[in-house]
Amino acid sequence: MRIVIAGGHGQIALRLERLLSARGEEVAGIIRTAEQADDLREAGAEPVVLDLESASVEQVAAVLRGADAAVFAAGAGPGSGVARKETVDKGAAVLFADAAVLAGVRRFVVVSSMGADAAHQGDEVFDVYLRAKGEADAYVQNLDALDWTILRPGALTDDAGTGLVRLEAHTGRGSVPRDDVAAVLAELVDTPATTGLVLELVRGSTPVTVAVKSVAGN
Structure with missing residues (x-):
C-alpha cells in the first residue's frame, strides 16, 4: 500500500509514518521545507x-497519483493566527481532497478536531479553528468520489500511548495521547x-484494533 500524508512533519503524522513503515507500507509525507x-x-x-x-491542485495530484490512500494531518498549529486557520486547516484540506479526486485516490482519512463545526460561532482564534475544521x-463529506473517514480526537497529549481508546460517533469530551491517535489512524x-x-x-x-473493527461493523 502507498499512503500519502499531508502535514508529514506534524507530531501525529511522524508517529503515523513510523507505524505504517514498520508494517511494510510505502509512505510519503508532504512537508513545507527541505529542513524537515x-x-x-x-x-x-x-x-x-x-x-x-x-x-x-495539479501539483498535489501529481504527488497523490498512484497512492492507495491519503491522510490529511496538516494543521496551522497552536501558535498561528486566524488567517492560517483558513489557509491551512480549511484551504489545504479542501485542496488535498480535490487533488485526491483528480488523482483517483478514493481512500481518504481526515484528522479533524472534536468540536469541529461549520456553524460554530465566535471570532477568537480557537473559534475560527473549529469553524475552519468543520467547513x-x-x-470532504460532500465528495462522492472519496471513501472518506473523519477522525475527531479530543485534547491531544504527549503521554505514552496505552493502545486503549474510546472510538464512537460521540464520546463526550476527553483527552487522548498522540500515540493512540496515530495507532487509530x-x-x-x-x-x-x-x-x-x-x-x-x-x-x-x-484496544485500538477492536475499537476500529467495532465501528466498522456498525
Whole structure:
C-alpha cells in the first residue's frame, strides 16, 4: 500500500509514518521545507516538499497519483493566527481532497478536531479553528468520489500511548495521547468499512484494533 500524508512533519503524522513503515507500507509525507526531510526519512517515510498554501491542485495530484490512500494531518498549529486557520486547516484540506479526486485516490482519512463545526460561532482564534475544521469536514463529506473517514480526537497529549481508546460517533469530551491517535489512524487507513463515518476519539478501555473493527461493523 502507498499512503500519502499531508502535514508529514506534524507530531501525529511522524508517529503515523513510523507505524505504517514498520508494517511494510510505502509512505510519503508532504512537508513545507527541505529542513524537515531528515525527520521523515528517520520515520521511514519519503519526504515530498510542497507548500499546500501555495500549490495548485495539479501539483498535489501529481504527488497523490498512484497512492492507495491519503491522510490529511496538516494543521496551522497552536501558535498561528486566524488567517492560517483558513489557509491551512480549511484551504489545504479542501485542496488535498480535490487533488485526491483528480488523482483517483478514493481512500481518504481526515484528522479533524472534536468540536469541529461549520456553524460554530465566535471570532477568537480557537473559534475560527473549529469553524475552519468543520467547513473542511463538510466539504470532504460532500465528495462522492472519496471513501472518506473523519477522525475527531479530543485534547491531544504527549503521554505514552496505552493502545486503549474510546472510538464512537460521540464520546463526550476527553483527552487522548498522540500515540493512540496515530495507532487509530493506521487502522482506519486499512479499514475501508469505516467509510462515511465521523468518529470521536478519547482515552478508553478498548484496544485500538477492536475499537476500529467495532465501528466498522456498525
